[in-house]
Amino acid sequence: MTEILPLRCGTIRAPANAMEVGGPGDLVLPVYAYLITHPTGRMMLYDAGLALTDDGRTISKVFHSDLPEGHDLAARLVAAGVDPARIEGVVASHSHFDHVGGVSLVPNARIFLHQHEELRDLDAGHDLVRTNERLDLFGDGSVEVFATPGHTSGHQSLRVWREGGADVLAGDACYFCRSLDRDDADQPYAFDKVQYLETKRRLVQMRADGDFIIPGHDDSFLDNIPKGSAVRASALSRL
Numbered sequence: 179m180t181e182i183l184p185l186r187c188g189t190i191r192a193p194a195n196a197m198e199v200g201g202p203g204d205l206v207l208p209v210y211a212y213l214i215t216h217p218t219g220r221m222m223l224y225d226a227g228l229a230l231t232d233d234g235r236t237i238s239k240v241f242h243s244d245l246p247e248g249h250d251l252a253a254r255l256v257a258a259g260v261d262p263a264r265i266e267g268v269v270a271s272h273s274h275f276d277h278v279g280g281v282s283l284v285p286n287a288r289i290f291l292h293q294h295e296e297l298r299d300l301d302a303g304h305d306l307v308r309t310n311e312r313l314d315l316f317g318d319g320s321v322e323v324f325a326t327p328g329h330t331s332g333h334q335s336l337r338v339w340r341e342g343g344a345d346v347l348a349g350d351a352c353y354f355c356r357s358l359d360r361d362d363a364d365q366p367y368a369f370d371k372v373q374y375l376e377t378k379r380r381l382v383q384m385r386a387d388g389d390f391i392i393p394g395h396d397d398s399f400l401d402n403i404p405k406g407s408a409v410r411a412s413a414l415s416r417l
C-alpha cells in the first residue's frame with residue numbers, strides 16, 4: 179500500500195496571534211515535507227520544507243526560521259535511504275517559503291502547483307504542472323490532490339485512500355489539530371476567510387467520516403495515528 183513518511187524540515191517561530199486568533203505569546207511551529215511512496219516504488223513529495231540560502235541562512239520572509247544541519251529535505255531523504263534524484267514530483271500545498279523552500283534539493287521533480295496559486299517563493303528551475311480542482315497523482319485513483327482554497331487562493335491538499343477512509347495532508351488549510359475544533363476563521367491572515375471557513379468545514383466533515391486529518395504545523399498528529407493509516411512516523415518525523 180501507499181505510504182506517507184513525514185519528514186520534519188525545520189521550524190518557524192511566530193507570534194501566536196499571527197497564526198491563531200487570540201493565541202498568546204510565541205509559537206515554535208514544525209515544518210514538514212511528506213514522502214509519498216507508491217506500491218510501484220514511485221516517489222512524490224507533498225511540500226518540501228524550508229531551504230537554506232547559499233550563505234547558509236534560512237530563507238524566511240516574515241518569521242524567524244531554523245533549519246539545523248541534517249534537517250533539510252535532501253538530508254532527511256538520504257537518512258530515509260532515498261536518493262533525492264529519485265523524487266519525480268512535489269505537490270506544493272501553496273507557494274509560501276516554508277512549503278516550497280526545499281524544491282531545489284530534488285533536482286528531477288516536477289512541481290504541481292494549483293493554477294490559482296502565485297509563484298511567490300517557488301524556485302523557477304523546475305517543470306511546473308498547473309493543477310485544477312482535482313488530480314489523480316499516480317493515475318490509479320490511490321492518491322488524490324484536491325483544491326482547498328482560503329489560506330491562499332490556490333491552496334491544495336492531498337489524500338491517500340485506504341480502507342475505512344483516507345489520510346489527508348491538509349497543509350495550511352488547517353495549521354493545528356485543534357483548528358478543526360473551533361468554528362471560526364481562526365487564521366488571522368487567511369487570504370480569503372470565507373473560502374477558508376468553507377474548506378475547514380469540508381475537513382471537519384471528512385474527519386467525521388473517518389479520515390485522518392494531518393495539519394500543516396502541529397506535530398501532535400504523530401501521537402494519534404490511527405490503525406490502518408498510511409502514515410509511517412519515524413525519528414525523521416521528530417526533532
Ligand SMILES: [Zn+2]
Pocket residue numbers: 274276277350394395
Ligand atoms: Zn505554512
